Amino acid sequence: MVLPLGCRGARGPPPHLQAACVLNQASSNLSEVGGDRSYHGEVLKHISAPPPCSAARTCRNFWSAGDYDAEVGLSTRQPQSVQNRMCVHPKFLHSNATSHKWPFGAVAELLDNAVDEIQTGGATRINVDKVIDHRNGSPALLVQDDGGGMDPDSIRCCMSFEFSDKQSGSSIGQYGNGFKTSTMRLGADAIVFSRSTKSGELTQSIGLLSYTFLVETGQKDVVVPVVDYKCNLFTGQTKRFKRHGPEHFSSNLSVLLKWSPFLTEEELMQNFTDIGPHGTKIIVFNLWSNDDGNLELDFDTNPEDIMIRGAPEEINNSVKRVNENHLANRLRYSLRLPEYFKIILRGKEVARHCVAADLLYPECISYRPQVCGGKEVEVLTSIGFLNGAPTISIHGFNIYHKNRLILPFHRVLSTASSKGKGVSGVLEADFIKPTHDKQDFEKSQLYQKLINRLKDMTNEYW
Structure with a gap:
């Protein structure tokens, strides 16, 4: 089954920016449990102070937000005892997120994380x-699942770099980088609430990945404040889990309250009331704006949907209208999910739709490529005419990888030729690897052989 996100918009891919990773002098008393980098005691209190300038220096246009000088803001006070280590500069958060050329690729990445929880966490x-961000009244994006959640160690791994425990062959997210790229592509800041029993006891953890905090305090390293709690759902008691001492907990909490949408610890804890016994809630706030100063994500045009602002509202040409309104243009990011799994978009369940069921005069064709070690795998492709052919110009193959639609209606024949017009197909290509951002496939020999076979398949069917 194909499950659409229900959103459509215009692409606008500016060029990628270069990642910035620096070798920095850092304190030897920096806590790095599970990949978390949070300063102890008075050091974290020092860097959480507001910048001397009254106006925020963080640009709210995504493609310009990477241009800032850390020397302008407050610099991190270095203790006397220091050591060389590789640090991730805050600019890397931004340049890393440019792998998503448009916002809905980032939304799909967050959906992938929840889908992975179907098998690992029972989502x-x-x-x-x-x-609504009650601190400034602006809209924010909520993504919440009822999976297994993250314990204190897991949330630190999630919010650090170069870590992934998704080694299962059925997992979509295998790079351990999706949370950072997706949240930072959608907004400058993200706060995570997670409840879990994975450590053998019920824990609640809150983490903040804030580009605004890092920029406006002039950080030269990515600092991620995290606080943990132990709780009892039966008695309703929740206790602070001070795994690194009370000063460390208080320092992290003070940063969370200063730079998140929540002003008190009580407001933070209220976010767990609708999570249930386990699950994760992500709120992306300070959403990015386009060149006109409007939010990239449009919540207003359709109250039941989320769109990209700037998409054409009306199409005069009747043929173009048929093409633009065709199902192919509304299923750009889709997932094939179990029947029991639901995606609730703005309060309503997203309707399921099977693209293969739309094909007229369908055929099922087998392709048997040889993969590593000469092993042969079978790939079944459903092929047929789309409803409306040959009037519509839409054609191509929907190529999935582990149930994630990587290439929607990918054309394999020249656009100058009318041959193959209206022919489409659906296949699962788990034997080839997607690119890092999962918006394309690596251009390997296996991939090229697949494309050549799909060309022949289209010509033969035509």
Whole structure:
């Protein structure tokens, strides 16, 4: 089954920026449990102070937000005892997120994380909605699932770099980088609430990945404040889990309260009331704006959907209208999910749709490529005419990888030729690897052989 996100918009891919990773002098008393980098005691209190300038220096246009000088803001006070180590500069958060050329690729990445929880954490639903940042009244994006959640160590791994425990062959997210790229592509800041029993006891953890905090305090390293709690759902008691001492906990909490949408610890804890016994809630706030100063994500045009602002509202040409309104243009990012799994978009369940069921005069064709070690795998392709052919110009193959639609209606024949017009197909290509951002496949020999076979398949069917 194909499950659409229900959103469509215009692409606008500016060029990628270069990642910035620096070798920095850092304190030897820096806590790095599970990949978390949070300063102890008075050091973290020092860097959480507001910048001397009254106006925020963080640009709210994504493609310009990477241009800032850390020397302008407050610099991190270095203790006397220091050591060389590789640090991730805050600019890397931004340049790393440019792998998503448009916002809905980032939304799809967050959905992938919830889908991975189907097998590992028993997730049955994911909720995507608009919420309000009560600190400034601006819209924020909510993504919440009822999976297994993250314990204190897991949330630190999630919010650090170069870590992934998704080694299962059925997992979509295998690079351990999706959370950072997706959240930072959608907004400058993200706060995560997670409840879990993975450590053998019920824990609640809150983490903040804030580009605004890093920029406006002039950081030269990515600092991620995290606080943990131990709780009892039966008695309702929740206790602070001070794994590194009370000063460390208080320092992290003070940064969370200063730079998140929540002003008190009580407001933070209220976010767990609708999570249930386990699950994760992500709120992306300070959303990015386009060149006109409007938010990239449009919550207003359709109250039941989320769109990209700037998409054409009306198409005069009747043929173009048929093409633009065709299903192919509304299923750009789709997932094939179990029947029991639900995606709730702005309060309503997203309707399921099977692209293969739309094909007229369908055929099922087998392709048997040889992969590593000469092993042969079978790939079944459903091929047929789209409804409306040959009037519509849409054609191509929907190529999935582990149930994630990587290439939607990918054309394999020249656009100058009318041959193959209206012919489409659906296949699962788990034997080739997707690119890092999962918006394309690596251009390997196996991939090229597949494309050549799909060309022949189209010509033969035509």
